Amino acid sequence: MSAAPAPAPAPAMAAAHALPSRVSQFYALTKPRVVQLIVFCAFIGMVLAVPGLPSGAQWWQMAVASAGIWLVAGAAAAFNCLVERGIDARMKRTAWRPTARGELSNAQTLLFSALLCAAGSALLYFWVNPLTMWLTFATFVGYAVIYTVILKPLTPQNIVIGGASGAMPPVLGWSAMTDSVGPEALILFLIIFLWTPPHFWALALYRVEDYRKSGLPMLPVTHGNEYTRLQVFLYTLILFAGCLMPFIYGMSSWIYLAAAVLLGAGFCLYGFWLWRGYSDALARKTFRFSLIHLSLLFAALLVDHYVL
Numbered sequence: 216m217s218a219a220p221a222p223a224p225a226p227a228m229a230a231a232h233a234l235p236s237r238v239s240q241f242y243a244l245t246k247p248r249v250v251q252l253i254v255f256c257a258f259i260g261m262v263l264a265v266p267g268l269p270s271g272a273q274w275w276q277m278a279v280a281s282a283g284i285w286l287v288a289g290a291a292a293a294f295n296c297l298v299e300r301g302i303d304a305r306m307k308r309t310a311w312r313p314t315a316r317g318e319l320s321n322a323q324t325l326l327f328s329a330l331l332c333a334a335g336s337a338l339l340y341f342w343v344n345p346l347t348m349w350l351t352f353a354t355f356v357g358y359a360v361i362y363t364v365i366l367k368p369l370t371p372q373n374i375v376i377g378g379a380s381g382a383m384p385p386v387l388g389w390s391a392m393t394d395s396v397g398p399e400a401l402i403l404f405l406i407i408f409l410w411t412p413p414h415f416w417a418l419a420l421y422r423v424e425d426y427r428k429s430g431l432p433m434l435p436v437t438h439g440n441e442y443t444r445l446q447v448f449l450y451t452l453i454l455f456a457g458c459l460m461p462f463i464y465g466m467s468s469w470i471y472l473a474a475a476v477l478l479g480a481g482f483c484l485y486g487f488w489l490w491r492g493y494s495d496a497l498a499r500k501t502f503r504f505s506l507i508h509l510s511l512l513f514a515a516l517l518v519d520h521y522v523l
């Protein structure tokens with residue numbers, strides 16, 4: 216006996232089921248995990264900009280600034296998904312994205328990105344300060360246009376130069392609380408700027424076939440596996456030195472220093488092992504360690520600020 220075909224859902228029920236999946240499709244465009252770490256780094260910039268414990272009003276300002284930066288960063292990520300929908304469709308890692316699968320139209324994605332960007336910018340302009348809004352908007356343009364549209368298809372140094380927009384969050388956080396950009400914020404910028412190449416190239420090494428198919432001139436495709444491994448190792452060494460800057464400048468004390476030395480040594484070791492002998496598994500571990508490194512380093516800045 217053949218089973219009767221399932222009855223078609225009533226239009227209202229179908230719409231109710233479609234809603235959560237639509238929401239999660241839009242949410243996925245914002246690259247949530249990346250943006251979480253971005254907002255965390257911005258938040259640490261805010262914390263360090265305020266001597267001692269923040270007042271009630273300052274906590275409120277931090278919450279609004281974090282929401283504004285989160286929205287604009289999400290908008291930048293969605294815009295990147297729109298521009299790169301063709302490239303994403305060719306790579307295993309990104310082929311699932313709703314833009315690559317054609318589940319969201321260009322107009323829907325553009326509107327979503329514009330709405331997030333406008334909402335975040337308004338929060339920053341009216342409830343934080345115009346300087347933070349303009350710096351965040353410049354970061355949006357830096358990532359969504361300069362990196363995604365111009366640099367990425369142009370040069371294997373794309374992520375080094377484009378990394379400047381990824382490094383902006385602590386500067387945005389600092390300016391949200393002080394209406395200025397201090398040297399301390401620039402030191403934190405430098406740390407993320409130096410962290411980006413080993414973070415990305417570790418991933419690009421084990422995703423090299425994806426990038427070959429994409430047609431993008433990423434370093435392991437243009438200069439090969441061995442050269443990229445050397446670059447990863449050298450950047451972990453420079454990063455180690457860069458991470459000492461908050462201590463040398465006097466903005467953090469020994470708790471941060473201990474964390475920076477331990478995490479930096481760990482990242483240099485991964486860089487060294489990867490340089491001496493390659494495996495996809497080791498490259499993947501190095502990439503994962505890059506995320507632990509940055510998260511714990513910024514957490515150490517927070518602990519150091521409040522404990523000492």
Ligand code: HEM
Binds near residue numbers: 256374378411415
């Ligand atoms: C130009 C700069 C950057 C490039 C090219 C880059 C590239 C990437 C890529 C391709 C992935 C995807 C890994 C995967 O799908 O398996 C990734 C993951 C990630 N990146 Fe970056 N990244 C950059 C900057 C940053 C910055 C500034 C942060 C945070 C401060 C960050 C945080 C993360 C996190 C948290 C993940 C893991 C996402 C997940 O597990 O879903 N990245 N990055």
Ligand SMILES: CC(C)=CCC/C(C)=C/CC/C(C)=C/COP(=O)(O)OP(=O)(O)O
Binds near residue numbers: 292309355384
């Ligand atoms: C306003 C503000 C703070 C903006 C931050 C900009 C931003 C989202 C920076 C993060 C960098 C990032 C997601 C790189 C992913 O590389 P990719 O785009 O090459 O990776 P993909 O291949 O996964 O698309």
